[in-house]
Amino acid sequence: MYKEFSPKSERNATDVTGAKVDTVAVSVESVPVSESQPFKKPARKQKEEAPLPLTEVKSQNSKVIAYYFHGTFRCSTCRTIEQYSLEAIQTYFAKELGSGKLEFRPVNIEEPENKHFIQDYQLVTRSLVLSLMSDGKETKWNNLADVWKLVRDKDKFFQYVKDEVEKFLKET
Amino acid sequence: MELFFLASAVWLGILTSVSPCPLATNIAAVSFISRRITQRNTVFLSGILYTLGRSLTYIVLGILIVKTLVDVPILSDFLQRYVNKILGIVLILVGMVLLDLLRIPLPIPSVSENVAKKLAEKGTFGSLPLGILFALAFCPVSAALFFGGLIPLAVKAQSGIGLPLIYGIGTGLPVMLFAFLVAAGTGYINNLYHRITRIEFYTKKATGIIFILVGVYYALAYIFELI
Numbered sequence: 001m002y003k004e005f006s007p008k009s010e011r012n013a014t015d016v017t018g019a020k021v022d023t024v025a026v027s028v029e030s031v032p033v034s035e036s037q038p039f040k041k042p043a044r045k046q047k048e049e050a051p052l053p054l055t056e057v058k059s060q061n062s063k064v065i066a067y068y069f070h071g072t073f074r075c076s077t078c079r080t081i082e083q084y085s086l087e088a089i090q091t092y093f094a095k096e097l098g099s100g101k102l103e104f105r106p107v108n109i110e111e112p113e114n115k116h117f118i119q120d121y122q123l124v125t126r127s128l129v130l131s132l133m134s135d136g137k138e139t140k141w142n143n144l145a146d147v148w149k150l151v152r153d154k155d156k157f158f159q160y161v162k163d164e165v166e167k168f169l170k171e172t
Numbered sequence: 173m174e175l176f177f178l179a180s181a182v183w184l185g186i187l188t189s190v191s192p193c194p195l196a197t198n199i200a201a202v203s204f205i206s207r208r209i210t211q212r213n214t215v216f217l218s219g220i221l222y223t224l225g226r227s228l229t230y231i232v233l234g235i236l237i238v239k240t241l242v243d244v245p246i247l248s249d250f251l252q253r254y255v256n257k258i259l260g261i262v263l264i265l266v267g268m269v270l271l272d273l274l275r276i277p278l279p280i281p282s283v284s285e286n287v288a289k290k291l292a293e294k295g296t297f298g299s300l301p302l303g304i305l306f307a308l309a310f311c312p313v314s315a316a317l318f319f320g321g322l323i324p325l326a327v328k329a330q331s332g333i334g335l336p337l338i339y340g341i342g343t344g345l346p347v348m349l350f351a352f353l354v355a356a357g358t359g360y361i362n363n364l365y366h367r368i369t370r371i372e373f374y375t376k377k378a379t380g381i382i383f384i385l386v387g388v389y390y391a392l393a394y395i396f397e398l399i
Contacts, residue, residue: 071312073256073397075312110253119245119246123245125248125315145320148320
C-alpha cells in the first residue's frame with residue numbers, strides 16, 4: 001500500500017539504496033543552486049490563473065499543484081525529469097491525486113498564454129514547481145531546482161519529490 | 173571558499189560541454205578548428221580562440237546579470253527561444269561556404285580577391301565568433317547548468333567576470349584538448365609526409381558536411397520542431 005507508508009521508515013529505506021550514488025551526482029550536488037523564494041509572492045496576473053473548481057467552492061479548500069514546465073523542444077533529460085516527477089507523484093500520492101488534493105500539470109511555457117509563468121516562478125529552464133493554492137489563491141510556491149542534480153539517481157529523485165510534496169501537502 | 177567557487181565553475185563548465193546541445197556545437201567546432209590539420213599553430217590557436225569566444229559570451233551575460241538588474245528568466249527564455257533558430261541557419265550557411273556551394277558575395281570584384289585572401293588568412297580568428305555564437309545557444313540542460321548553477325555562484329561571489337571566464341574555459345576544455353592532440357599529432361604527420369596539404373581539401377569538406385548536419389539538426393529541432 002503506497003498510501004499508508006510511514007514517512008520515516010520509507011525515507012530510511014530509500015536512503016540505503018541511495019547510498020551508492022554515482023560520483024557525478026554527488027559532486028554536482030555540492031554546488032548551491034539558486035534558492036527559490038517560497039515566500040515571495042509572484043506578481044501574477046489573476047485572470048490567467050486557471051480557476052480550479054475545487055478551490056472555488058469552499059474556503060477551507062486548499063490543494064497543491066505540481067507544475068512541470070517544458071518548452072516545445074523536448075530534450076531527453078527533460079523527458080526523464082517529467083517522467084520521474086509524474087511517476088514519483090503517482091507512486092507516493094495516489095490517494096491525494098484521486099481526491100484532488102494534488103494535481104500534476106504539464107505546461108508548455110512557449111505557449112503565449114503560459115508566458116507569465118516564466119517570471120512568476122523565475123524559470124530558467126525546464127522545471128518542476130510546487131504551488132500551494134488556498135481559496136483559489138496561491139499562498140506558497142517552490143521551484144524544485146534540485147531535480148536537475150538528482151536526475152541521474154532515480155531513488156534520490158523520487159525521495160526529493162516525495163519530501164517536498166509532503167511538506168506542501170501538510171499545509172493543505 | 174574561493175577555490176570552491178572556482179572548482180565548481182570549472183566542473184559546471186565541463187558538465188555543460190558534454191550535455192547534448194553544447195556537445196553538438198563542440199563537435200562542429202572541433203572539425204572547424206582541425207580543418208587546417210597541417211598547421212600546428214593554427215589549430216592550437218583556433219582551439220584557444222574558440223574557448224575564449226565562449227568565455228566572452230558568458231562574461232557578457234555574467235556582467236549583465238551580476239552588475240545590472242537584467243531579469244534572468246527573461247534572458248534565458250529569449251536565448252533559448254531565438255538563438256537556436258538562428259544557429260541552425262548560420263551553421264548551414266557556413267557549411268555551404270566551406271563546401272564552396274556558396275560564395276560570400278562581395279560588392280567590388282577587384283577587392284574581393286584581396287579580401288577573400290585576408291579572410292582565409294584570418295580563418296583562425298573565425299574561431300572566436302564561432303565560440304561566441306555557440307555559447308549563446310542555450311538549451312535546457314546547459315541553461316540549467318549556467319543560469320541555475322553558475323549564475324547563483326557568480327552572484328554570491330559578486331564575480332561577473334572571473335567565474336564566467338572559468339566556466340567558459342570549462343565548456344571549451346574538450347575542444348582545446350582535442351586541438352592540442354591534433355596539434356601534437358600534426359608534427360608527426362608532417363614528418364612522415366612533406367606534401368600533405370591535399371589532406372586539408374578533405375578536412376575542409378568534412379567540416380562543411382558536419383556543419384550542415386549539425387545545422388539541419390538545429391533547424392529540425394528548433395525551427396520545424398520535429399525532433
